[in-house]
Amino acid sequence: MIEFNDVTKIYGGDVKAIDDISMTVEDGEFVILLGPSGCGKTTLLRMVNQLESISQGDIKIQGQNVREMDKIKMRRNTGYVIQSNGLFPNMTIEDNTMIVPDLLGWDRKKKKDRFNYLMDLVGLNPDDYRKRFPHELSGGQQQRVGVARAMAADPPVMLMDEPFGALDPIIREKVQDEFLAIQKEVKKTILFVSHDIDEAVRMGDKIALLRDGKVQQFDRPSELLIRPNNDFVSDFVGKDRVLRSMSLYSVEDLVTTFGLKNKEDTITDTKEISIDTSLRIAISMLLNQEADQLVIVDRQGQAKGSLTFDLIEKFLHQEVKGA
Amino acid sequence: MTDFLNYVQREWGTIFSYTLEHLQLVGIAIVIAILIGVPLGIYLTTNKYLAETILQVASIIITIPSIALFGIMIPVLSMIGQGIGFLPALIALVLYSQLPIIRNTYTAIQNVDPNIRDAAKGIGMTTFQRLTKVEIPNALPLIMAGVRTATVLNIGIGAIAAFIGSGGLGVLINSGISRGNSNMVLAGAVFVSLLALVADFILKFIQARITPKGIK
Incomplete structure (x- = not known):
């Protein structure tokens, strides 16, 4: 569970990037932070694993205040996936995927088993990819490895910053479907940043639509589409919002x-x-x-x-x- | 030409021992320069203001003509009885190496893809782990390029250090000039160039060996 209590982020003394946000992501829930660029969605995500500091308010993971936790330990126990996958070019796919277990000091056997399991989960053959390097993989494959890496130490919470944003539309849809299937199996608590309403509607159990650092609406996708709170929400989801909602x-x-x-x-x-x-x-x-x-x-x-x-x-x- | 080859053949032992002396001077200087320059270059990436200053100082040092630098060091080092010889030459070479090594290290670490750095941080690496597991391996080719530049530079400047009695191939050039022996001068010059070529080739080989496979 991730709880946001009156969370505010202030830059340079007066610019509020995040303005008094309170919301709760339940265990096993898949929540999308949606909004136009500059709305603060990525900042809010990065505040959870303390890559950005919190100016006011509290964020709690599993009941523990992130500010009081050891940053390094907390990050190792929180999956993190970014848009450009962030794989380390100098490491093989196996080393990349097993980096967190490695930092945690797992033994070789346990790491190998985990690698095989994760590669199967994301639909890549472990033995074909073990010794290869990131630059030898396609964008879609790299992103699958990025997801596998984030799940390596089986963290309860995953933070994903537009993980599929750089993929072309056809591959993106395929990877989205695969990820939804994985999520059905692993039931992680996920916070997922997106600027794409279609992706949000497809993937999210709930959507938090942000604008200027404020949550405009935090609801199930169908509610957001059918009963938008205000003009901004209805504009953002589009004139064809009801038709979109029919896909649900x-x-x-x-x-x-x-x-x-x-x-x-x-x-x-x-x-x-x-x-x-x-x-x-x-x-x-x-x-x-x-x-x-x-x-x-x-x-x-x-x-x-x-x-x-x-x-x-x-x-x-x-x-x-x-x- | 035959004259020159005869000279080389006859004086082979001397030339070889001067080459070894030269190599020793440059080798020790480069090792010390790496030990200072690489950590300094890495540290400077965390302190932009200091980085500007240090890089400027290093740039100024490299513009000082070597003869002048030796001249400056003679009175200073004379205080500890080392006004001429190996020590001032070594210090000069270490100083001249700093610009290419610091600047390349600094630029290399700074140019590591910010997304990779962000991922390393978000995954829970400590600053030291980030440096050793991600940043330095990915910066290695550029750091090595700086070391190679510094080495070649030092082999050239090392020849001038013979003026203050540090030995090496510069001695051949030096005495060749004063005796009007063009074969001696030529031998000194040719072996300095050969040494530079071979050293660069060996460093290139080392660079290829230590560069991670994934970023070749």
Whole structure:
């Protein structure tokens, strides 16, 4: 758990980079610090592991005040990933990954086992990469190693500063998915800086949207999209915020409340999609006029009925208006 | 030309012992210069203000003509009875080495990718661990370049130190000039150049050996 109590950061006597932030990241929760550049999100992250000092207020990790902890020990027990991966060019992938266990004095056998486990976890073959150097790897591979390194000593808390920001969009999405799968398995408490609303919505259990060092809204992604607190939030998440929010629901969410229309056998131009499909994709398919009838099939491959615009409208009405 | 080769053949023993003397002077000077310059260069990265001053002083020293520097040191070191000979020559060479070694070390450490330094800090390395595990290994090629420059420079200046009786290949040049023996002068000059080439080659080899594989 990470607790922020009235945290403030003042530069040069009067510039408030962080202005009285209080929030709590629960155990195993994945929280995104989102905002435009200069909003203070990276500063706030770096205050947690004391790379930036705290001017006022307290930050506690697992109930312990970070200011009272030994900086070196605390950082070794906190995973840290940065955008440009920060791998050490002079060290092999194994040495890079095992740097924290090395500092902690683990024995060779334990380090080797841990390296093999972590490489498997991030989807790289341990033996292929053990003796290679960072510059021999692609950006995506380097970033996976960066993630593995941060998890090396199994820290409960991970701090990630735009870790996937430098990757090209296709690789980024793949690495994001992989990381979500890893997170499902390891359940770390994660604070993750991003400036990308799509990434935030995709990855976060909760999003803290910052502006000028203040939290504008701290909520679940769907709440942020559907019920923005103020104009800044709604501008930041974009005019298509409701459409975006539909990616957080599956067709099944709609089916459980409203059911489906009966499938009309007279219409021959039909297309079948799975009940797991996100609502955003389903709506796009309707808009694309890909077929006259969109038939929803369950996991057993049974046709459940057809999806229409008025069902989606009802669903939106319920979710957005809260009726 | 044959005349010169005959001279070299005849005087081989003398030339060789002067070369060894020269090598000894420069070698000891470089080791001392590294022991002073590298730590100083690293330290200066933590103190920008002092860095400016020290680098300026080192720049000024290197502009002092060597003959003048020897001249200055004679009265000073005479107080401990070492006005001429090995010691003043050694001190001069150490001083001349400081600029290339300090500046290269300073620049090399400063130019280590700030992201790497940030990662090293965020991972929980102490300042010393950061230096030994990350910063120095990644700065090594540039630090070594400074050492190589200083070595070649010192081999050249070492020849002039013969004027104050430090021995070495400068003696050949010196006495060659006063005796009007051009073969002697040429032998001195050629062996100074050869020594510089060989020393640089050996240092290049050492540099290749100690540079981490990942940054080659």
